[in-house]
Amino acid sequence: MKYPIAWQIHFLMVALILGYSSHAVPAAENKAQPTDFIELAAIMLKDGHSDRALLALQSVDLENKKTDLTRFYTLQGLAYMNLNDLEAAKDSLQLAVKNGQQDQVIFIYLAQVYFGLKDYQKTIQAIVNAGDKASKDALLISLKAESYWHLKETDAAINTLNEGQKIFPGDFRFLKRKVFYFVELGLYQEATNLGREYLKRSKAAAADYIAFGNALRLSREFEEALNILEIARLQFPHNEMVAKLLAHTYLDQGKLNAAAFILEQAALLNPNLQAEAAEIYRRAGRFHKALTLNESISDQKIKLKQRLSILLALKQFERAANMESSLYRTGLLDDQDVRYALAYVLFSSRRFAEANKHLDHLKNAELFRKERNFAV
Numbered sequence: 001m002k003y004p005i006a007w008q009i010h011f012l013m014v015a016l017i018l019g020y021s022s023h024a025v026p027a028a029e030n031k032a033q034p035t036d037f038i039e040l041a042a043i044m045l046k047d048g049h050s051d052r053a054l055l056a057l058q059s060v061d062l063e064n065k066k067t068d069l070t071r072f073y074t075l076q077g078l079a080y081m082n083l084n085d086l087e088a089a090k091d092s093l094q095l096a097v098k099n100g101q102q103d104q105v106i107f108i109y110l111a112q113v114y115f116g117l118k119d120y121q122k123t124i125q126a127i128v129n130a131g132d133k134a135s136k137d138a139l140l141i142s143l144k145a146e147s148y149w150h151l152k153e154t155d156a157a158i159n160t161l162n163e164g165q166k167i168f169p170g171d172f173r174f175l176k177r178k179v180f181y182f183v184e185l186g187l188y189q190e191a192t193n194l195g196r197e198y199l200k201r202s203k204a205a206a207a208d209y210i211a212f213g214n215a216l217r218l219s220r221e222f223e224e225a226l227n228i229l230e231i232a233r234l235q236f237p238h239n240e241m242v243a244k245l246l247a248h249t250y251l252d253q254g255k256l257n258a259a260a261f262i263l264e265q266a267a268l269l270n271p272n273l274q275a276e277a278a279e280i281y282r283r284a285g286r287f288h289k290a291l292t293l294n295e296s297i298s299d300q301k302i303k304l305k306q307r308l309s310i311l312l313a314l315k316q317f318e319r320a321a322n323m324e325s326s327l328y329r330t331g332l333l334d335d336q337d338v339r340y341a342l343a344y345v346l347f348s349s350r351r352f353a354e355a356n357k358h359l360d361h362l363k364n365a366e367l368f369r370k371e372r373n374f375a376v
Contacts, residue, residue: 038068041075050082069099074106081109086116104133111143120147138168145177157181172202183215192216192224199228206236210245217249225249233262240270247280256284264293275302282306287314301330308341320345324354336362 037059044053057076061067077092090113096106111126111134127134127144134140141164148157158181164174175198182191195212198204209232216225229246236242243266250259263277278293291310297303304326311320324342332338339358346355 038072038075041079042071045075045078045082048082050079053079054083070096070101073099074101077109077113081113086113089113090117104130107131108133108137108140111140115143115147118150120150123147135167138164138171138173141167142173142177145174149181154181154185172198176202176208179212180215183219186219188216188219188221188224192221195228199231206232206239206242209236210241213249214245217245217252220252222249222253238269240266240273244273251280256280257286260284260286260289267293271296271298275299275306278306278310282310282313300326301332304330305332305335305338308338308345312341312345315348317345317348321349321351321354333358333361 037056041053041056044050044056053075057072057079060072062069062072073092073096077089077096080086080089080092090110093106093110093113097110107126107130111123111130114120114123114126124144124147127140127147130140134144141160145157145160145164148154148160158178161174161178161181164171168174175194179191179195179198182188182194199208199212202208209228213225213229213232216222216228226246226249229242229249232239232242233246243262247259247262247266250256250262260277260280263273263280267273267277274293275297278290278297281287281290281293287310291307291314294303294307294310297306304323308320308323308327311317311323321342324346327333327338327342333342339361343355343358343362346352346358
């Protein structure tokens with residue numbers, strides 16, 4: 001007898017899990033007990049095979065009065081959670097509760113699902129329903145605070161963080177989160193004081209300094225941001241992101257030389273930053289310094305385009321005009337700004353015919369109308 005394909009897959013799955021094959025079983029044993037697919041699904045979940053667990057659960061007879069629906073829907077919900085199908089997980093876990101699941105852990109799972117679905121009101125209710133288990137879980141307290149925050153119940157969010165700090169004094173996630181809440185609320189002095197406390201007490205990583213410094217920077221609290229990031233630079237001298245964020249914070253204040261110097265130092269470890277350092281020196285009017293750094297840039301397109309801008313600023317038109325073949329070879333003359341700049345230096349070098357040749361290729365009329373500083 002040839003079995004349908006679905007049954008063939010089913011038999012193979014059972015054989016692989018239980019460690020036997022049909023042709024090796026004596027005829028007398030073919031009348032074995034029916035497979036417990038719920039138990040099979042539980043084993044698969046435990047082994048990390050959520051997709052196979054769902055396949056096993058599809059074989060469960062939900063119309064059978066002996067079927068443990070509570071366990072069925074719980075396992076199904078967990079499998080969907082593991083596969084990040086949150087809508088399906090929510091439906092299954094809710095059915096588990098409806099069918100008598102009384103273990104409070106079910107509400108912890110529901111809270112995580114609701115939070116993932118951005119249903120913050122139900123997240124809070126699920127955490128409340130989890131009872132004592134919620135107060136023993138720092139992650140759940142954090143989720144509760146975040147949910148209040150998303151609902152714009154700021155007092156409740158901060159009070160929840162304070163509660164978490166009392167229960168878990170050695171867990172600094174609550175203090176850290178409170179810092180960012182204060183930044184978002186515009187309470188910068190409080191945020192700065194708490195931030196320093198957090199950085200001092202928590203063995204903060206570079207990422208913590210970066211996050212806190214950037215939050216202050218985005219809030220235009222530049223001086224406080226600089227204080228935090230300068231400390232980070234001393235503690236993490238080889239961290240590229242610290243250097244870049246510090247440099248850009250100086251740039252926000254118009255302190256070009258400080259920004260360029262920091263990036264120049266960082267470029268000793270990452271040469272890719274050399275072009276940005278040179279560009280900022282150019283913007284600061286330190287053209288010879290910019291030209292020196294430009295020599296070491298490996299990306300030829302970036303190097304040549306920047307070099308053309310610097311030579312224009314120095315009014316070294318003949319040197320700039322002599323770049324024509326290099327600009328052509330690298331394809332930079334396809335850039336209308338670059339071609340216009342080359343035409344300008346050729347004209348300034350009294351090479352009028354060559355200048356006109358390039359002007360004939362220009363299609364953007366705006367190039368001729370706007371005042372130019374030739375930062376190509």
